[in-house]
Amino acid sequence: MQSKLTWEAVELKVKAFLAIALVIVIVLSAFYAVWQAYDKSSSAPVERDVLFQIAAFNTFSLGNYAGYMNYSELKTHGDFGIGTLEGLDGEMIAVDGVFYHIPAEGEPREIAPEEKAPYATVTFFEADYTFNVAELNYTEFKAFCDQKLSSKNAIYAIKVVGFYDYAQTRSPPKQTPPYPILTEAIKNQSVFNLANVSATAAGFWFPSSMDGVDYVGYHLHLITDDRSAGGHLLDCIIKNATVEIDEIHSYNLILP
């Protein structure tokens, strides 16, 4: 009798222990599931179909050339875009995740992560439309694109990869404080006349509704395939090229 009672007591204790253990396992599993979901949401990638810009164009162009975002951070918001460096030091073009500086002296170089931008527009480029073009000057090219931009209210990222009979580019020299306004600063810009080059032009078209926030219309920068030259595109004659267009409906502006 004595030994039977003890056995029942032990059995009861084991059952109670198993029940408590089961509850603990269920509670811990629930916590783990919630933590996993939270962790996934907090490490989710940056939204890719967004135009990310630092500084409104009209603020920047009044002489606000002090850099305030590292290129390492800028890169987390896009792999494609245009801009400049601290002190309006030349032109920036980003193609396929590589950010280049085209100085007034001419030869492009890769931008280091710790360098800063006072103004830049970037996005993750994913083409929505692709066209082939041939024998177009810059005016004809813009007219061609005008017909392809389906909404005059969206922003478009534009990439033109091909052969150029001619491309005229510019790059301003680095300015020192007190900074002059943009129209003054570019009076002593370098102008490059490039003939017969394979190159990529990259940039944006902004709607007139965003006048002042950015540069309305077409704003493209260019870099040659051999990375020997480039700059802000002033004029060109396209021999043949592939035009890729990425339509963008979201906009993230970081104010200085």
Ligand SMILES: [Zn+2]
């Ligand atoms: Zn430019």
